[in-house]
């Protein structure tokens with residue numbers, strides 16, 4: 001077993017852990033979006049969807065445990081990697097290398113990730129946590145998500161969601177393709193395929209999520 | 221041309237350093253950047269001051285000794301060029317050039333612009349070699365190698381170990397250097413015996429030396445004077461995975 005410990009202590013091992021958890025989280029986002037789009041189908045459709053999830057509690061709970069572990073592993077190794085990297089360059093340049101050498105979204109993974117994390121805590125507290133106490137068969141989840149104080153009809157809340165989702169898009173703009181480079185499949189043969197799939201994950205999915213606060217907060 | 225050089229001055233590894241500005245007059249556009257520095261140093265010597273130390277040897281872009289951060293660009297603003305191959309025509313009359321040593325904790329400053337890159341040497345010692353049979357030299361054509369592999373190995377072998385990749389990387393990661401070195405052996409028949417141990421040992425030594433973790437920003441590829449591709453980093457990851465499992 002020591003080899004596995006050695007592996008995840010190595011610089012590349014830590015990145016493999018980040019990349020694996022990051023990709024699995026991206027896959028979760030895709031399924032999460034499919035569910036959320038039911039909001040456009042109206043209160044009845046959305047409530048039925050949440051009730052059907054509540055009816056398979058053990059499966060949902062299992063998924064939640066896995067997701068929590070994924071987030072924890074991703075965040076903890078993210079913090080480690082970031083701190084170690086800061087330590088590796090404790091004196092910075094008078095004129096730091098800038099846009100000629102790196103893209104902004106590649107340089108700001110720790111910042112975009114941290115803001116996504118703050119958003120995540122708020123999001124879980126207001127939606128996931130309040131859902132836990134709603135057991136009755138006619139519980140109106142739609143009302144919480146759309147019409148309550150913390151729902152999308154509040155432009156401040158909608159704006160916060162949009163901002164956080166834009167940062168998530170930036171995070172994935174770098175992160176999705178970066179993960180494949182970390183897995184070692186970054187050579188030119190696969191590059192165009194990875195970049196095409198990446199657009200779906202960094203652009204299409206976040207835009208799908210953003211459409212919800214935009215519609216319920218500002219259009220409707 | 222008139223140039224102002226704002227150089228990092230530090231008299232020893234432990235002393236505190238500072239930036240000092242020096243005007244340099246009568247600079248010709250055809251001078252190399254180092255000839256301009258030589259001119260500045262001659263001025264300093266004539267004034268009885270310490271010349272600015274900077275590393276250089278071949279001055280033809282092949283030894284990897286030189287390496288200076290100029291206005292935030294490793295080896296200056298040109299692509300695929302070492303500091304010694306840079307000419308003053310790349311700069312404007314009246315420009316201020318901020319010249320700094322490579323900044324990375326694994327490359328401590330020895331004096332002024334000179335850094336200690338022996339961490340790279342220790343990474344090489346840990347695996348950058350091949351076993352050969354003693355005896356007569358084998359016929360060069362006796363071992364067939366795919367053209368594509370030869371090309372990729374040769375592209376990787378162009379790395380001169382200058383450290384610009386580490387210098388420009390916000391994480392001081394040495395993955396481009398190690399990726400190039402691992403690749404040049406992994407793709408050739410001569411490198412097969414130590415293939416797995418080599419990548420494990422070199423990555424372990426790279427970590428011990430305190431280089432940061434690669435976050436794939438690809439700044440290294442932009443600044444590498446030999447234009448080593450980050451595909452070599454992907455190959456390093458792949459080789460490391462294969463050797464670990």
Ligand code: HEM
Pocket residue numbers: 015016018019020021022023025026029074075078079081082106109110112113114116117120171172174175176178179180182434435436
């Ligand atoms: C749904 C949420 C998230 C997804 C889908 C996601 C996805 C990813 C992916 C795919 C990577 C690339 C891994 C690699 O380069 O090998 C990554 C890297 C990273 N993530 Fe996340 N992430 C999420 C949330 C977070 C959060 C909440 C944090 C921090 C608190 C965070 C911090 C980081 C850091 C520091 C990196 C490494 C930087 C780098 O490799 O350039 N992420 N993420």
Ligand code: SF4
Pocket residue numbers: 378379380381382383384385386396397400440443444445446447448
């Ligand atoms: S990979 Fe390029 S930048 Fe890095 S040491 Fe080799 S030649 Fe220099």
Ligand code: FES
Pocket residue numbers: 275276277278279280281282283284285286287302303304305
């Ligand atoms: S002095 Fe040899 S590469 Fe610049």
